[in-house]
Amino acid sequence: MNSMGRLADPATARSTFTASGVTSLPMPSPGITAMRAAVPPFRKGMPGKVLPPRRLDFLPSGQLCGMKRPSILRLRCRRNAILPSKRSSRHLIEVTSLEGVLRGTCGDSTNPVRKGNIPRLTESNDMEKPKEAKNGFLLLGALLIAATALFVFGWLAEEMLEGDTQKFDEFVRNAVHRHATPALTWIMHGFSFLGSVAVVTTLCVLAIAAFLYNRQARTAALLAMTMVGMAVLDVTLKLAFHRPRPIGYFGPTPTTFSFPSGHAMGSVCFYGVLAAILAAGTSGRAAKWCIWTGAVLLIGMIGYSRIYLGVHYPSDVIAGYCAGAVWAGAVGLLNKIHTNGREEEVDRAKHG
Numbered sequence: 001m002n003s004m005g006r007l008a009d010p011a012t013a014r015s016t017f018t019a020s021g022v023t024s025l026p027m028p029s030p031g032i033t034a035m036r037a038a039v040p041p042f043r044k045g046m047p048g049k050v051l052p053p054r055r056l057d058f059l060p061s062g063q064l065c066g067m068k069r070p071s072i073l074r075l076r077c078r079r080n081a082i083l084p085s086k087r088s089s090r091h092l093i094e095v096t097s098l099e100g101v102l103r104g105t106c107g108d109s110t111n112p113v114r115k116g117n118i119p120r121l122t123e124s125n126d127m128e129k130p131k132e133a134k135n136g137f138l139l140l141g142a143l144l145i146a147a148t149a150l151f152v153f154g155w156l157a158e159e160m161l162e163g164d165t166q167k168f169d170e171f172v173r174n175a176v177h178r179h180a181t182p183a184l185t186w187i188m189h190g191f192s193f194l195g196s197v198a199v200v201t202t203l204c205v206l207a208i209a210a211f212l213y214n215r216q217a218r219t220a221a222l223l224a225m226t227m228v229g230m231a232v233l234d235v236t237l238k239l240a241f242h243r244p245r246p247i248g249y250f251g252p253t254p255t256t257f258s259f260p261s262g263h264a265m266g267s268v269c270f271y272g273v274l275a276a277i278l279a280a281g282t283s284g285r286a287a288k289w290c291i292w293t294g295a296v297l298l299i300g301m302i303g304y305s306r307i308y309l310g311v312h313y314p315s316d317v318i319a320g321y322c323a324g325a326v327w328a329g330a331v332g333l334l335n336k337i338h339t340n341g342r343e344e345e346v347d348r349a350k351h352g
Helices: 125-161 166-177 181-192 195-215 217-241 262-280 286-307 315-351
Strands: 002-007 033-034 037-039 047-049 054-058 089-097 101-106
Touching: 033 166, 125 217, 166 286, 166 315, 181 286, 195 217, 195 262, 217 262, 217 315, 262 286, 262 315, 286 315
Parallel strands: none
Antiparallel strands: 002 089, 033 054, 037 047, 089 101
16 A cells, blocks of 8 residues: 555644655654554455554654564554544654555644655564564474474374284274263264364355455465365375275264375364464464464364274374375465565565
8 A cells, every 4th residue: 555644633634645745744743643553464454463542653763662563563544544543633644555664744734844854664674584583483393393294194104004003093992982972972973073074165165255255365275275185185095095994883884995084184274274374364362372272172173083983093083184284284385485486576576
C-alpha cells in the first residue's frame, strides 16, 4: 500500500499528504497517538499482531522510541486512512507497506516544516538479522525433524520386513486391548472416524474453499498439494510393503494393506499442516499453544484408536506418523524455497 493515511479531525485539520508531497506540513512533535498498530507476521489478509492504542514517539533521526523492534512497526489502514483515536486529530501518517517506511507528523500548523524534515522510520539491517536468524533456526529444526522421521521410517520398514517388530507389536496390542471397555471403544471409533478418508477429505475441501474465499490461494494450493501427495504416497507404500492386516478386535478387518497407517499419515498431513497454517496467522502465544496442543492430541488419539481397534500394528502407526512428517516437511521446504525466491525477485525489481 503505497499511499497515505490521514489521522485527522475533518473539522479542524485540512492538511493533506500525497505521493508528490506538499509545500508545508505541521511541525513534528515528540509523538503521535494511533488507535491500532500491528507487528509481523504480515501476510495477505493477515495484518499481524494488533497492538493496543499507544503513543508513538519519534526521535529527530526518525527512530521510534519505546519499542523493542521499531523498524517493523506498521499501522493498520482502512481505505487509505489510519484508524484514529480520539486524541489523534491533526496527525498525519504515511505507511509504505512494501518498503516498510513509516512517517509521522503532528503539532501546530502555524509552524510549517518541509517534507524532507518529516521523521522517517525504515527497516534496518539490524532488525532484519534477528528475523533471518529465527527463520534459519526454524528451517534447521524442520529439516532435523524430517530427517529423523525419515530415518525412523526406514529403520521400521527394515525391521518389519525381517519380522523383528512382531514381538513388540503383539505386546503393545495386548496391553492396549487389556483395558478395553464399551465406552472407550465408542470413543475410539469416534477418533478413528475423524481420521477416515471421508472426514479428512470433506474437511480438506471445506478448508480449501475457506482459504479461497479469503483470497488465500497460495495457502489453499499448499494444503491441496500436501493432501494429494499424501494419498499417492500412502497407496504407493502400502503396495510396496504388502503387509497383511492384523485381525481386528471390533468389527471386520479392512482389506487394504497395513504398513504404514493411512489414518496416521493423513492426520499428520491434514491436521498438522492446518495447525501450522492457523498458528502462523495467530498472534497470541497462548492461542498458538492451544492450536498445536489440540492438533497433537487429535493426531495422537487417531493413531492410538487404530491400535485399540486392532486394525493396525503399532509399528504401522509409528511409520505413518513418520511418513506424514517427511512429506509435510518436504512440501513446507519447497514452499519456503519458492517464497524466498519470489522475495528475492521482488527485491531485485525494487532496487533496479
